[in-house]
Amino acid sequence: MKKLLTIIYIFVFSIQLSAQQVMTLEDCRKQAVEYNKELKRAEYQKQEAVVNQKIARTAYLPSLSASANGMFLPDVNDFSVPGGFLPTATSEEAALNGDYSGISDVWNPGLNMEIDNLSILYGSVTLAQPVYTGGKIRYANKQADAGVEIYKHNYDLKYSEIIEQTDRIYWNMASISASVKLAEKYIEMLIELEDQMTEMYNLGLMPASEKLKVTVQKNEAELNLMKAKNALRISRMFLNQLLGQDLNTDIQIADSLSYDMQLMDMTNGVDMALSNRDELAILEKQLEITKLDRKITLADFLPQVGVSAGYTSYYVSDLVEDPTFSPSIAGQITIPLFHWGEGKHKQDAAKLKIMQVQTDLDNTNELISLEVQQVKIQIEEAYESIQLAKKNIRESEKSLEETQASFEVGLNTTTDLLNAQAEWQAANSQLIEALAQFEVLQTSWQKVTGSLKSMD
Numbered sequence: 001m002k003k004l005l006t007i008i009y010i011f012v013f014s015i016q017l018s019a020q021q022v023m024t025l026e027d028c029r030k031q032a033v034e035y036n037k038e039l040k041r042a043e044y045q046k047q048e049a050v051v052n053q054k055i056a057r058t059a060y061l062p063s064l065s066a067s068a069n070g071m072f073l074p075d076v077n078d079f080s081v082p083g084g085f086l087p088t089a090t091s092e093e094a095a096l097n098g099d100y101s102g103i104s105d106v107w108n109p110g111l112n113m114e115i116d117n118l119s120i121l122y123g124s125v126t127l128a129q130p131v132y133t134g135g136k137i138r139y140a141n142k143q144a145d146a147g148v149e150i151y152k153h154n155y156d157l158k159y160s161e162i163i164e165q166t167d168r169i170y171w172n173m174a175s176i177s178a179s180v181k182l183a184e185k186y187i188e189m190l191i192e193l194e195d196q197m198t199e200m201y202n203l204g205l206m207p208a209s210e211k212l213k214v215t216v217q218k219n220e221a222e223l224n225l226m227k228a229k230n231a232l233r234i235s236r237m238f239l240n241q242l243l244g245q246d247l248n249t250d251i252q253i254a255d256s257l258s259y260d261m262q263l264m265d266m267t268n269g270v271d272m273a274l275s276n277r278d279e280l281a282i283l284e285k286q287l288e289i290t291k292l293d294r295k296i297t298l299a300d301f302l303p304q305v306g307v308s309a310g311y312t313s314y315y316v317s318d319l320v321e322d323p324t325f326s327p328s329i330a331g332q333i334t335i336p337l338f339h340w341g342e343g344k345h346k347q348d349a350a351k352l353k354i355m356q357v358q359t360d361l362d363n364t365n366e367l368i369s370l371e372v373q374q375v376k377i378q379i380e381e382a383y384e385s386i387q388l389a390k391k392n393i394r395e396s397e398k399s400l401e402e403t404q405a406s407f408e409v410g411l412n413t414t415t416d417l418l419n420a421q422a423e424w425q426a427a428n429s430q431l432i433e434a435l436a437q438f439e440v441l442q443t444s445w446q447k448v449t450g451s452l453k454s455m456d
Helices: 001-018 025-035 037-060 090-098 136-202 208-243 267-278 278-299 340-408 414-448
Strands: 021-023 063-071 079-081 086-090 102-108 109-113 116-133 249-254 306-316 322-334
Touching: 021 063, 025 136, 025 208, 037 136, 063 208, 136 208, 136 249, 136 414, 208 249, 208 414, 267 340, 267 414, 278 340, 340 414
Parallel strands: 021 249
Antiparallel strands: 063 116, 079 109, 086 102, 116 306, 306 322
């Protein structure tokens, strides 16, 4: 019977483990990236920019077009040319002067054409090639290239935001899990003390009021434990939502807070950020695009040259027996002459746009430098908090041991012992909070220095 119960216990425990979804930080990062809708949209924008780049390249190539027209005219009037004697020159001198006022004896019978319905068909094929456009095609292609780079950096920017958000929720869940375990251990200490006080009360060695102090503290600790467990449930829901899973999925994190944290080297943080941040790269490309806009505006007021070659064919029923085919070659030059200062005004507007983007770039440089320094200070503060919390834990443990020993011989009161236990619990809570904050800030440091990049 005992063996059967053991088998049943192992079976039930295995089912519980299989129902849980244990994930590492890297697992959560990967799934969050795959699910995130904003990142998918950024990927589509990047692909669209590549397509637009290909479209811009086609402007260098000749364009081939074909056209056809047809016209049907019903009940057209007959065409008639009256007959008569042909004109002639009256003398050699008149012929040299183009004077044909005389009448010859040559008879022109005239022309009578009966037309009922008239059909006209016309078709052409044209090959056109721009020769000189003031640089507009070249500038447009450079803008398309810059557009591709902008959306690549935009994708990386979204990627880093998702990674930071995932890490924050993940380590928050780890922090709450550790807090739940700490609260359970604290309650065990209070229960043990409550049992001890109950025995002393039953022996008449202690009044009920002293025992009730412990019970009140234990009840408060149990309430805090319930709040911590609810916070853990909510944190798990946030993580599930970020991963695109059902909110009630029993997800468990594989990593726990490390108590051996090392301070990273942060000496070149500002230089790294100014070289790697996607926000700055996007603004630099936008500045490049606005400068190209100004050149394109100037190109609109420069000569435009193009050539074309074509082949045309037409057919007119009752007038032309067979379709007529004829090739053609043409060149065109357009020179803007006077537009009431339009070109100058557009140049001024483009220049002001450049100044706006340059101002945004300068301002963003300053803000990013400030952000890096701010995160650096936060990391140093979190690291110092960890060291102080560890020191407080050692001191609170020593204080708790001494207070416990003194309490047992009647040198300390119940309140003294409860305070010592509460100080021990508070020191451990402080350490848990500092460790989780340090983990999140390490990811924030990677983000603010531009080190979080996608592999795409």
